[in-house]
Amino acid sequence: MSVPFLLEIGTEEIPDWMIPGALESLRSLAVAAVPGLGEVTMDATPRRLVMRATNVPEKQADQEELVQGPAKAAPPKAVEGFARKLGVKVENLQVQSTGKGEYYTFLRKIEGRATKDILAEALPGVIPKIYFPKTMYWTGKSGPRFIRPIRWIVALLGSEVVPFEIAGVKSGKTSAGHRRLGSSEIGINIKDYELQLRSNYVILSAAERRQKIEQGIADLGVKIKPDPALLETLVYLTEYPTPIAGSFDESFLELPEEVRTTVMRHHQRYFTAEGTHFVAVMNTSEDPEALVRLGNERVLRARFNDARFFWQTDQKKKLADRVEDLKLVTFQAKLGSYYEKAERTVGIVKELGGDTAAERAARLAKCDLTTELVKEFTELQGVVGGLYAKVQGEPAEVWQAIYDHYKPVSMEDAIPRTRTGQIVALADKLDTLRECFRIGMMPSGSKDPFALRRAAQGVVKILAEGEVSAPVPSDDFFEDRVRFYFRDVRGYQYDEVNAAMAAGWSDMKDLAARLERLKNIRPTPDFEPLAASFKRIKNILRQAEYTGGDAVRPELLEAGPEKDLYDESQRIAGQQIEAGIAALRPKVDLFFDKVLVNAQDPQVRRNRLAMLHNLLAEFKTFADFSEIVTSSS
C-alpha cells in the first residue's frame, strides 16, 4: 500500500534568501536517507519548510538472503548450531552443492521494514543537516543548531504520525497558521493540508504567493518598475502577501532618483512606481483602515527627510575639501587610510595613461565616504560622490567617472560609461588587488571579504569591453577570472576559451577578437578534423620530446603528401587563418595517411618533426587548436 507523506518543519522566521537553498538541501538529504520516498515536492514560507511525497510504500519490499552454513559432512552439532543461530530447525535447512562441495544453506526471508520506522530513524539526522549559511543554537550550548529555533514538526505518513524528536520538539500533527490571522494550532489532515493552511492565511506555494503579489499590483492600477529580485525577497518574507499602494510628497522629487530608489527598494522593500507612488507588500490580508498605508508613508517621509537633511548638510563641505578627511577613514587595518589609497590610485591612473580629469576623479572618488548620505546609504557610495561633484561644478568627465568608479558591481552590470571612468575604475580595483595580495589576503574558498574576485572580474570586463588598453596581470588568479568571463559571461565553449587562451591572454580585446573568430570557424566542416590532427601532431611532438629550433630542410622532404603539406603551410603563412583551413585540412589528412613521421633515417625524422612543429607554430598566436574537444577525440 502506498500512502502520502508530509513533513513540515515549523520554525521562527527564516531569512528569505536562505529558503530555496534549504529546500534543495532537505530534498537531497531526505531522498538519500529514505529509500522509496520517490518524487518529493518542496514548499516553504518564512515559518515552515515542507516536503511532501504522494506515493510512499508503507513497507519496504521483502528481501531474501541465502545464508551458507557448515559442510554437509560437518558434525551434527555444528549443523544444529547453525540452525539455532538462525532460529530454525535442522529439517528446514537445505543442502546445496557449490563448486567446493555440498553445504547446508538457509534462505532467510527479511521482511521489509515499515517506512514509518525508517523515517522516524532518519529524519532526526536529516533535519539538523539542512544547510544554512549561518546557524544558531537555542536550547543550550551543546544543543542542536539550525537557522532559527524549531517550534513544531508535523510528520505524517498517511494518517499516522512519524514519531521523533528534535531539540525537545516532538513530531505530531499540529501545525500553525499565520501569526495573527490564523489559528496557532491546526490539526493537520494530510489530504487537506494546503487547504487547511490557506484557511489560516498561509499560502504554501511560493509560485502562488508570487502570482498573488503580481496580480495584486495589477489590480491596484499602479505601474511599477519590474524588480524580480525584490519580488523574490517578498515571496519568501510573507505567508500571505498583499500589495498596497502609497505615495509621497512631490517635494521629495527634488532628491536624486538614485537616493529615492535606494530608500524605497533597499531599506523599505517597496517597488518604485511612476511619479510619487510606491507599492509595499504586506504580510496580511487587507488594510481596511489604511493604517498600514499611512504607517508606511510616514516611515518613507521620515527616511526621505533624513536623506534631504543629509544631502543639505553634506553640501556645506565640498568633496574637494574632504580629501584630508579621508585620513580618518580606514581602508584596511594593515593598508592604512583611504587617503593613502586615493594617492596610490592616482599613481595607477597615470600609468594607465589617464589625463588630469582622470587624476582629479581618482583623488575625489572616495571623498563621499565622509558624507552623511553615504554613511546612511553605504550602497550609494560612488553614486553620491558623483552627484555631489556634479552639483559642485566638476566637469562631466570628472563627476561621471566618480559616479561610475565602482562599476561593474556584477557581471550583469555595465562598465563605466566613459574612458576616464574606466581608467579610474580600473585603477581603484587594481590598487585593491595589488595591496591585498601584497599583504597575503588571497581569497580562499568562500572567504573573500574584500570581494577581490569581483574586483578582478571587473578589471577583466572593463579591459574586454572598454576603451582602455592595458595588459591583464599575468597570474593564476587573473587567469581564472579571464576564463570565467569568456566562458560564463560571454558564453564561449570552455575548449574554445582554453584554445584561444593558450595563444596568450594578456590583451583582452585581442583575446575577445580571436575567440569570436574561433567560434565562427568552428562549425566549418574542415575545422574539427583539422583540430583533431593538430592534437595528434602535438602528441607526436611530445612523445618525440621535440621542442623545435630547426629550420625545415626542403631537400629532405619526400615528394608527394609531405612536400604538398610543406608547400601548403608555406603558402598560408601569414594569412588569415580562416582562409587557409579548407585547403590545409586535406593536405594534413593525406600526410598522416601516407607518411610515417617516425622515419628510419633520423635526419628525415627530425625534419618532419620540424615541419609539424612549424605548422603548429603558425597558429600559435591565434589559438591552440589541439585544445578543441572534437567528436573523434
Add this chain to the structure above:
Amino acid sequence: MDSFQQIIFKLKQYWAERGCIIQEPYDVEVGAGTMCPETFLRVLGPQPYRVAYVQPSRRPADGRYGENPNRLYKHQQLQVILKPSPDDVIEQYLGSLEAIGIDLRKHDIKFEEDNWEAPTLGAWGVGWQVMLDGLEITQFTYFQQCGGIDLELVPAELTYGLERLTAFLQFRDSVYDIEWTKGFTYRDVRFQDELQYSVYNFEMADVPTLWKLFELHEGEATRLLDLYKKSSEKARFPLLPTYDQVLKCSNIFNTLDARGAISVTERVGVIARVRKLAVGTANAWLDQQTAGQEAAA
C-alpha cells in the same frame, strides 16, 4: 493616545507580569542597553534571569544638535532580557505590542533577518529587526556569544526604540514633537541635552584630556583584572567596579571618534584594547560566579 511615559509604564508592567525584574537605568554612560551589567554580565553562566529596563543610550557620533527629526545623541531603549529564551518568546513579544494598543490584525508585521555584533564586547547573536508597517521598532536577538564566551543558556534580547515607537503611535513626524506627558513634548524635556552634547562632542571636547581619561580608566581596569588573577578572595573581588572602568573607556572612545580624533592606525588598536578589557572582565566574572557556586555547594 498614550504619552511617551505611559508607553514605558505599560511595557514595564507587561514584562513585570512575565517574571521580569524591572531595573532602573544603569548610572554609567553606555552606547546601548546591552552594555549594562544587567545584560552583559548576567547573560553569562548558567543562572536563569529575566530583566527589563529603560536605558538612555549615548551615541556621540549620532548627535545632530537637535536639528534632525529622527536622529539623537541619546535615545531611550527598553531592554528586555529573557534567559533562557522561552519557546513562545515571539508570541510574548507580539503581546507586548498589543499591550501598548497596537492591534496587530490591522497592521503589517514582519521579521527581517538582522544579525547583531558588537566587536568591542566580543559579542554577537542572530535575530531580526521587527518591522511594523515598514518601521523598524525592535531589534530581536538570540545571543550566542558575549565577552568571547559561548553562552550556556541562550537569552532573547528585545530592544525597543522608544522614541520611534512613540512617534509611530502618536502619528508624529519628528521625535521632538512626541508628547512625553501632558503639556510636555520630547523637545521640552531633551532639546538642550541634544544641542549641548552635540556641541561638546563635535566641537569642544578636549582631545588630549579625553585620551588621558581613556588611559586612566584603562589602567585602572587592567590593574584590577591583574589583581583578580592573583586574588585569594575572589568571591568578594570588585569586578563590577572593574566593568565600570571598561564602560568609561568605551564611551570616551566613542566621543573621541565623534570628535574625529582617532586615526586609522589607532582605531583598530583602540577597539582591540576595549575588547580585551571587556573579554577579560567577562571571563573573570564567569570564573567568580562559578567559584561562588562551587563554594556554596
